[in-house]
Amino acid sequence: MTEHLANRGVVATLTFHEAVNYGAVLQSYALQQAVLKTGVETVLLNYSCDAIQASHYSAGKGIKSKIGWYARSRFRNVKHAKFADFRANRLVLTEPVRKNELRAYCDRFRLVIVGSDQVWNPAITDGDTSYFLDFIDDPERKASYAASLGVRSWPESFRSVGTRLVRDFSFVSVREQGAATYLRSAADVDPCVVCDPVMLLSREEWERMAIDPRHARPYLLVFGLGRVDVDCLQWARRIADQLGIDVVVLHNGAFALSGVTNVRDAGPEEFLGWIKQASLIITNSFHGSCFSILLEKQFYWFRSAQCSDALKTRESRLEDLLDAFDLRSRQVSSGDALAGPIDYERVTGRLEEYRRASLDFLRRMLRS
Numbered sequence: 001m002t003e004h005l006a007n008r009g010v011v012a013t014l015t016f017h018e019a020v021n022y023g024a025v026l027q028s029y030a031l032q033q034a035v036l037k038t039g040v041e042t043v044l045l046n047y048s049c050d051a052i053q054a055s056h057y058s059a060g061k062g063i064k065s066k067i068g069w070y071a072r073s074r075f076r077n078v079k080h081a082k083f084a085d086f087r088a089n090r091l092v093l094t095e096p097v098r099k100n101e102l103r104a105y106c107d108r109f110r111l112v113i114v115g116s117d118q119v120w121n122p123a124i125t126d127g128d129t130s131y132f133l134d135f136i137d138d139p140e141r142k143a144s145y146a147a148s149l150g151v152r153s154w155p156e157s158f159r160s161v162g163t164r165l166v167r168d169f170s171f172v173s174v175r176e177q178g179a180a181t182y183l184r185s186a187a188d189v190d191p192c193v194v195c196d197p198v199m200l201l202s203r204e205e206w207e208r209m210a211i212d213p214r215h216a217r218p219y220l221l222v223f224g225l226g227r228v229d230v231d232c233l234q235w236a237r238r239i240a241d242q243l244g245i246d247v248v249v250l251h252n253g254a255f256a257l258s259g260v261t262n263v264r265d266a267g268p269e270e271f272l273g274w275i276k277q278a279s280l281i282i283t284n285s286f287h288g289s290c291f292s293i294l295l296e297k298q299f300y301w302f303r304s305a306q307c308s309d310a311l312k313t314r315e316s317r318l319e320d321l322l323d324a325f326d327l328r329s330r331q332v333s334s335g336d337a338l339a340g341p342i343d344y345e346r347v348t349g350r351l352e353e354y355r356r357a358s359l360d361f362l363r364r365m366l367r368s
Contacts, residue, residue, distance in 0.1 A: 026268055047096075114133055147172075171364075220248070300339075
């Protein structure tokens with residue numbers, strides 16, 4: 001849905017809604033829904049930086065990258081179409097806005113909220129300071145909700161820029177405790193730590209959106225970032241054999257993995273369905289873990305010695321999430337046995353408290 005607005009009472013949000021990433025689009029939807037529930041009119045700013053576009057829509061450099069890109073084209077095209085349908089049918093978007101149009105265009109909004117997701121990670125945005133709302137001069141019209149740095153600290157090359165810009169916000173909230181600690185020290189601001197937007201909505205709301213998979217047998221779901229880890233897959237197969245269930249892998253690989261059900265073209269609603277129906281989940285994804293908690297699934301965060309340095313630097317997000325719910329016991333490596341079941345009565349109590357405090361912050365921000 002696209003709207004042309006000229007109402008200074010409208011609040012805009014800015015995030016990574018264009019990313020072909022389950023967590024990115026679902027948190028975009030969740031924040032918009034949470035704002036709408038307060039009675040405030042809101043719209044999602046239809047801007048996406050070049051780095052985000054390139055990461056999802058270009059073949060990359062090198063022969064191997066290009067071969068993989070074209071090998072995945074059939075599944076990728078179907079998946080991209082499903083994401084486009086989700087954005088068209090579930091998000092209230094502005095018309096497309098270019099970087100040089102942001103200042104004039106956003107004058108119509110009384111408040112612009114940046115977040116959530118890794119909007120403050122310069123490695124993802126290629127240092128695009130639009131995600132710090134540098135096109136708005138009035139600090140009272142600038143706020144962040146659950147912004148993530150993605151890492152424990154900014155690189156030296158970006159530190160002075162980032163700290164200067166984050167001081168110019170009327171409301172600052174971040175998603176991770178580590179980010180709050182860092183910004184208090186580096187930028188002399190005191191961010192509020194709030195939950196990811198997907199946790200602002202209830203289990204029932206997400207389950208209503210889910211499209212259940214047509215998979216007759218119980219299954220263990222593997223979903224992660226980057227390439228499917230060999231150690232993780234071997235561990236998953238061993239556990240699935242012990243439990244007598246199938247292995248389903250959601251991935252973007254160019255080629256099918258043997259001995260498992262490969263899912264390479266699921267849309268956001270189908271992703272929710274695979275989570276909802278899983279008997280057990282193994283993931284290294286932040287939002288994979290969020291939805292496992294929301295839908296009260298037994299899950300594990302698999303840490304592999306073979307994972308890339310890029311993934312290792314982003315593990316702080318998951319560490320902070322699991323710490324918030326006292327779930328570090330869900331961290332496993334190759335060779336580990338299954339831990340006991342998660343006590344969701346205790347976890348749900350923490351989630352409700354976390355959600356309530358985060359919604360209180362959001363309402364204060366919107367009343368400003």
